Amino acid sequence: MARVLIIEDEERISSFIAKGLKADGYTTTTVADGIAGLDYSLSGDFDLVILDINLPGLNGYEVLEQMRASGSGLPVIVLTARDSVTDTVTALEGGADDYMPKPFRFAELLARVRLRLRQTSDQVSAREDLLEVGSVRLDRRTREATSGGRGVELSAREFKLAEIFMLNAGLVLSREQLLSHVWGYDFDPGSNVVDVYVGYLRKKFGPGTIATVRGVGYRFDTGR
Numbered sequence: 436m437a438r439v440l441i442i443e444d445e446e447r448i449s450s451f452i453a454k455g456l457k458a459d460g461y462t463t464t465t466v467a468d469g470i471a472g473l474d475y476s477l478s479g480d481f482d483l484v485i486l487d488i489n490l491p492g493l494n495g496y497e498v499l500e501q502m503r504a505s506g507s508g509l510p511v512i513v514l515t516a517r518d519s520v521t522d523t524v525t526a527l528e529g530g531a532d533d534y535m536p537k538p539f540r541f542a543e544l545l546a547r548v549r550l551r552l553r554q555t556s557d558q559v560s561a562r563e564d565l566l567e568v569g570s571v572r573l574d575r576r577t578r579e580a581t582s583g584g585r586g587v588e589l590s591a592r593e594f595k596l597a598e599i600f601m602l603n604a605g606l607v608l609s610r611e612q613l614l615s616h617v618w619g620y621d622f623d624p625g626s627n628v629v630d631v632y633v634g635y636l637r638k639k640f641g642p643g644t645i646a647t648v649r650g651v652g653y654r655f656d657t658g659r
């Protein structure tokens with residue numbers, strides 16, 4: 436059972452997040468200031484942190500900075516203001532793994548939480564070497580891909596994109612999520628590179644494999 440630490444001083448938001456995560460089977464702890472938040476985050480009792488920026492005591496950037504300076508590699512999702520590009524960039528440069536612009540729908544946050552926890556368990560435990568979704572198979576050791584039993588050549592970037600999609604099959608991933616996971620932080624948010632690469636994968640795996648969810652992003656279909 437994954438344990439999530441929520442550092443957020445607005446009760447309305449923290450209880451909204453806690454309620455949703457609990458309903459999805461997570462254990463949550465909420466703290467409302469940065470000093471306690473930093474303490475808790477370093478306790479070793481948590482698998483992931485959801486961190487607000489404007490907090491009493493220490494702000495979110497300071498919490499993040501001190502966590503990383505203490506050697507904590509805990510995945511951190513920062514809650515940013517939707518209209519603040521500076522917030523987002525500062526958070527990512529400060530070592531956040533992902534960000535969630537406020538206001539958000541719970542499903543969007545949940546997708547990020549799942550993605551981050553899955554990536555951590557990948558790094559910590561034995562990797563799942565063979566990914567298989569519908570008719571597509573990826574062998575992560577040999578870097579070989581097949582679709583319907585037929586070999587498919589993928590570039591390193593295409594392979595990484597396919598990997599993220601298949602680890603999150605059935606979930607909608609936003610362009611921003613795909614950009615930050617596959618292309619790193621060095622991206623132009625206005626770029627259409629994700630759409631171009633999704634097009635490449637569709638051509639290689641078949642048009643029905645990746646669905647466009649209008650206004651939200653893309654979903655790798657499970658074929659069920």
Ligand code: CA
Pocket residue numbers: 443444445487488489490
């Ligand atoms: Ca706040």
